[in-house]
Amino acid sequence: MVIEKNIKNNQLKIINNQLIRIVSLLLLIIFGGCKARQLTRPTPQMDIEPEFWVRVLLLNDVTECTLKIASPFSVISHDPRVPGVRNYSDRLNVPLKIEMSAGTITVAGQPLTDSEAIILPGAPYIFNLNGNDYRGKLKLQIGPDGSSFDAVNLVPLEPYLAGVVGAEMPDYWEPAALKAQAIAARTYCLYIKKRFGRNRAWDVRKTQAHQVYLGVIAESAQIWEAVNGTYGRVLVCKRPDGTEGIFPTYYSSICGGHTEDSEHVFGDSFEALVGRPCPYCKDVAKRSFFYWPTVQFDKAYVTARLLRRYPKLKQLGEITNIISARQSNYGKFSRVTLVKLIGSTGKSDFLRAEDFRLTIDPSGSKIKSAICQIIDWGDKWEFSSGIGYGHGVGMCQCGAQAMAREGKTAEQILSYYYRGSKIVRVY
Numbered sequence: 001m002v003i004e005k006n007i008k009n010n011q012l013k014i015i016n017n018q019l020i021r022i023v024s025l026l027l028l029i030i031f032g033g034c035k036a037r038q039l040t041r042p043t044p045q046m047d048i049e050p051e052f053w054v055r056v057l058l059l060n061d062v063t064e065c066t067l068k069i070a071s072p073f074s075v076i077s078h079d080p081r082v083p084g085v086r087n088y089s090d091r092l093n094v095p096l097k098i099e100m101s102a103g104t105i106t107v108a109g110q111p112l113t114d115s116e117a118i119i120l121p122g123a124p125y126i127f128n129l130n131g132n133d134y135r136g137k138l139k140l141q142i143g144p145d146g147s148s149f150d151a152v153n154l155v156p157l158e159p160y161l162a163g164v165v166g167a168e169m170p171d172y173w174e175p176a177a178l179k180a181q182a183i184a185a186r187t188y189c190l191y192i193k194k195r196f197g198r199n200r201a202w203d204v205r206k207t208q209a210h211q212v213y214l215g216v217i218a219e220s221a222q223i224w225e226a227v228n229g230t231y232g233r234v235l236v237c238k239r240p241d242g243t244e245g246i247f248p249t250y251y252s253s254i255c256g257g258h259t260e261d262s263e264h265v266f267g268d269s270f271e272a273l274v275g276r277p278c279p280y281c282k283d284v285a286k287r288s289f290f291y292w293p294t295v296q297f298d299k300a301y302v303t304a305r306l307l308r309r310y311p312k313l314k315q316l317g318e319i320t321n322i323i324s325a326r327q328s329n330y331g332k333f334s335r336v337t338l339v340k341l342i343g344s345t346g347k348s349d350f351l352r353a354e355d356f357r358l359t360i361d362p363s364g365s366k367i368k369s370a371i372c373q374i375i376d377w378g379d380k381w382e383f384s385s386g387i388g389y390g391h392g393v394g395m396c397q398c399g400a401q402a403m404a405r406e407g408k409t410a411e412q413i414l415s416y417y418y419r420g421s422k423i424v425r426v427y
């Protein structure tokens with residue numbers, strides 16, 4: 001009996017312990033999950049030097065937008081003639097309309113005193129623009145014609161990267177692939193900012209024209225780990241003038257089996273940006289993305305798109321023939337790098353294949369790469385036998401994931417796709 005009772009007590013204890021474990025696990029899942037989704041992770045680097053802030057063009061040439069901020073915020077004008085700061089602490093979490101009115105930007109009906117203003121949220125330095133959360137500050141700037149404005153996100157480099165890495169790669173990918181992505185994206189952004197930013201009021205677009213930036217929604221614990229784990233690290237290589245420095249660390253989704261020389265696609269030449277065999281991406285990419293389906297476009301549509309984007313082509317008239325004028329041959333496939341357009345007037349001109357592809361299909365989701373055949377199909381142009389996704393220069397993202405799965409580190413992945421490059425810290 002005593003033994004039996006002890007056994008029963010022990011069984012009860014085991015059941016109790018199991019219950020406690022299950023309840024603890026549930027609590028952990030509920031609260032742990034909430035914690036992972038919290039938006040209140042403080043925005044780092046708010047006091048870093050201006051050279052490490054990024055200006056991301058969020059809205060271009062708009063006449064209205066909606067702003068919502070959960071913390072007290074200020075609207076700062078740069079006009080030296082008027083007291084420039086207006087504080088808002090009573091409008092928390094209220095959608096405020098920003099619009100053009102009589103040549104001025106108004107915020108919640110109050111006109112700005114200047115053609116530009118900065119909206120600075122208090123900690124954790126997050127604002128919501130048209131339903132999307134972003135970190136840092138928001139700059140509003142009237143366009144040159146005075147009838148519309150741009151909205152530019154001023155954000156320090158590391159929180160900017162959290163919004164990029166999580167948009168460019170799934171956060172469940174291997175940590176080494178995410179880290180390689182963070183270093184490539186950090187370098188690319190700094191390069192574009194230094195090379196082109198000085199001539200305009202913003203550094204990068206939020207689209208694949210540069211790199212995709214979604215703001216806070218792209219963040220997760222794994223993404224922050226990749227960003228923080230590579231804090232301040234960038235790639236450098238020997239540049240054409242003999243000096244060592246950062247370079248445009250292009251990357252694309254699926255190279256298709258061989259990456260491409262930058263010189264053939266973008267016209268810039270760097271030692272680290274020469275084509276490399278990539279036996280990796282085929283293992284990771286979805287088959288329907290690796291081998292993309294045939295697509296057709298009406299000839300009239302193709303001519304209209306090209307003429308609108310490139311007015312110099314008007315002398316060609318109707319485009320009657322499209323020929324691959326230059327291609328890279330990697331044995332298994334040819335990537336078209338230059339196309340010759342021949343028009344009804346008998347005149348002809350050339351376009352880079354990437355520019356041609358993205359003019360006809362700006363999203364790049366139909367004509368997924370320039371590894372394809374261009375076929376005259378009556379009143380349509382057909383793009384068939386397509387392989388890969390993206391321009392193919394630099395790191396192959398699916399290839400990086402495959403290498404990481406094999407146990408390669410971020411450093412090994414980067415030195416494979418950017419040959420001869422090395423990692424240095426900028427802060």
Ligand SMILES: [Zn+2]
Nearest residue numbers: 255278281396
């Ligand atoms: Zn690849």
